[in-house]
Amino acid sequence: xxxxxxxxxxxxxxxxxxxxxxxxxxxxxxxxxxxxxxxxxxxxxxxxxxxxxxxxxxxxxxxxxxxxxxxxxxxxxxxxxxxxxxxxxxxxxxxxxxxxxxxxxxxxxxxxxxxxxxxxxxxxxxxxxxxxxxxxxxxxxxxxxxxxxxxxxxxxxxxxxxxxxxxxxxxxxxxxxxxxxxxxxxxxxxxxxxxxxxxxxxxxxxxxxxxxxxxxxxxxxxx
Amino acid sequence: xxxxxxxxxxxxxxxxxxxxxxxxxxxxxxxxxxxxxxxxxxxxxxxxxxxxxxxxxxxxxxxxxxxxxxxxxxxxxxxxxxxxxxxxxxxxxxxxxxxxxxxxxxxxxxxxxxxxxxxxxxxxxxxxxxxxxxxxxxxxxxxxxxxxxxxxxxxxxxxxxxxxxxxxxxxxxxxxxxxxxxxxxxxxxxxxxxxxxxxxxxxxxxxxxxxxxxxxxxxxxx
Numbered sequence: 001x002x003x004x005x006x007x008x009x010x011x012x013x014x015x016x017x018x019x020x021x022x023x024x025x026x027x028x029x030x031x032x033x034x035x036x037x038x039x040x041x042x043x044x045x046x047x048x049x050x051x052x053x054x055x056x057x058x059x060x061x062x063x064x065x066x067x068x069x070x071x072x073x074x075x076x077x078x079x080x081x082x083x084x085x086x087x088x089x090x091x092x093x094x095x096x097x098x099x100x101x102x103x104x105x106x107x108x109x110x111x112x113x114x115x116x117x118x119x120x121x122x123x124x125x126x127x128x129x130x131x132x133x134x135x136x137x138x139x140x141x142x143x144x145x146x147x148x149x150x151x152x153x154x155x156x157x158x159x160x161x162x163x164x165x166x167x168x169x170x171x172x173x174x175x176x177x178x179x180x181x182x183x184x185x186x187x188x189x190x191x192x193x194x195x196x197x198x199x200x201x202x203x204x205x206x207x208x209x210x211x212x213x214x215x216x217x218x219x220x221x222x223x
Numbered sequence: 224x225x226x227x228x229x230x231x232x233x234x235x236x237x238x239x240x241x242x243x244x245x246x247x248x249x250x251x252x253x254x255x256x257x258x259x260x261x262x263x264x265x266x267x268x269x270x271x272x273x274x275x276x277x278x279x280x281x282x283x284x285x286x287x288x289x290x291x292x293x294x295x296x297x298x299x300x301x302x303x304x305x306x307x308x309x310x311x312x313x314x315x316x317x318x319x320x321x322x323x324x325x326x327x328x329x330x331x332x333x334x335x336x337x338x339x340x341x342x343x344x345x346x347x348x349x350x351x352x353x354x355x356x357x358x359x360x361x362x363x364x365x366x367x368x369x370x371x372x373x374x375x376x377x378x379x380x381x382x383x384x385x386x387x388x389x390x391x392x393x394x395x396x397x398x399x400x401x402x403x404x405x406x407x408x409x410x411x412x413x414x415x416x417x418x419x420x421x422x423x424x425x426x427x428x429x430x431x432x433x434x435x436x437x438x439x440x441x442x443x444x445x
Binding site: 051052053061063065066067069070073074077078086087089090091093094095096097098101131132135 | 274275276284286288289290291292293294296297300301309310312313314316317320321324354355358
């Protein structure tokens with residue numbers, strides 16, 4: 001009998017949040033064990049639970065999976081959110097990697113040195129407006145369908161909508177010129193499982209505040 | 224009739240090298256078009272072939288695929304190098320994401336200032352020695368099999384060999400504490416398609432030199 005997946009991470013978005021979104025979208029209940037201190041992380045490492053000494057780690061189906069992409073790929077495959085064939089999967093992967101590239105820039109922002117922050121924010125906005133959002137608007141325009149790939153919900157719709165929420169948190173005006181993306185965001189947000197996840201009290205995590213940032217630095221022993 | 228895959232990248236390793244390794248290991252012949260000028264790059268952009276304005280680009284089976292991992296995933300599945308079920312694929316992904324992380328440190332190092340480059344490369348060697356190679360040595364020890372996953376040759380084995388050779392270029396003694404990885408290296412290197420790839424005259428690219436770095440910086444304007 002399979003237990004619920006168990007997520008090991010700190011109590012924040014970071015590199016685990018897209019897994020939370022995907023599990024939620026698939027309607028899969030999961031548990032979370034939060035890393036709160038450096039000692040918690042040490043324990044996981046000493047147990048041999050973390051192949052490369054890193055989190056995220058997800059216990060699922062008898063495996064201790066690390067590496068966010070490996071985790072997302074497994075969950076997407078298992079819950080039929082990865083396209084119908086190799087070619088659809090390739091498209092999904094290509095789009096998902098672009099989303100992850102931009103997502104990672106956003107995740108790293110709180111950790112960058114204060115004197116680089118403005119330059120990084122400018123860079124992120126520029127890439128969002130000129131590279132990433134236009135690419136996805138164009139995909140939706142090219143086929144006119146409700147979902148990015150294969151006329152069917154897949155992981156990449158979830159990943160993109162998650163990203164759009166973050167873009168909106170930073171600067172809502174960035175979405176202004178992308179009507180199809182806005183419509184996708186609304187459509188996906190209205191799926192019953194997503195609607196539930198977007199409500200207060202769900203497993204969704206807020207942005208990192210000062211206190212959260214201090215805790216993260218402590219846990220990962222970042223000077 | 225299927226045309227050969229066509230690779231678009233600079234004439235060097237970078238992010239395309241893992242793809243060359245995979246195709247070579249699978250015994251698949253491919254063509255390469257080298258991006259050597261800003262104009263060539265702008266033409267690729269204008270033609271709409273680069274979804275996120277980036278190379279690598281691989282044209283295969285009627286698709287214009289960018290994003291290294293998307294390309295590797297498609298090729299691995301197509302050529303049966305991706306495990307026999309979801310769990311094996313998950314393990315292969317976990318292992319290859321690790322080797323990619325390690326190789327990325329080395330790939331990015333050449334674009335840094337001389338001091339930062341030296342620090343990055345030292346960091347890569349340290350990470351190989353204390354984090355990545357011990358993890359893979361442990362896996363080989365635990366199952367005692369010839370290949371990393373499912374007792375069958377997969378993308379994970381190809382990437383690990385690529386990573387080992389890359390780190391050995393920085394520190395020739397890196398495998399001294401890893402007897403199983405040493406045996407693994409010999410074994411995988413002797414697979415006929417890989418043996419061929421490791422010989423001079425193959426599509427394998429040399430380590431980046433200053434000319435390569437300047438060219439990439441010039442074409443991509445950074």
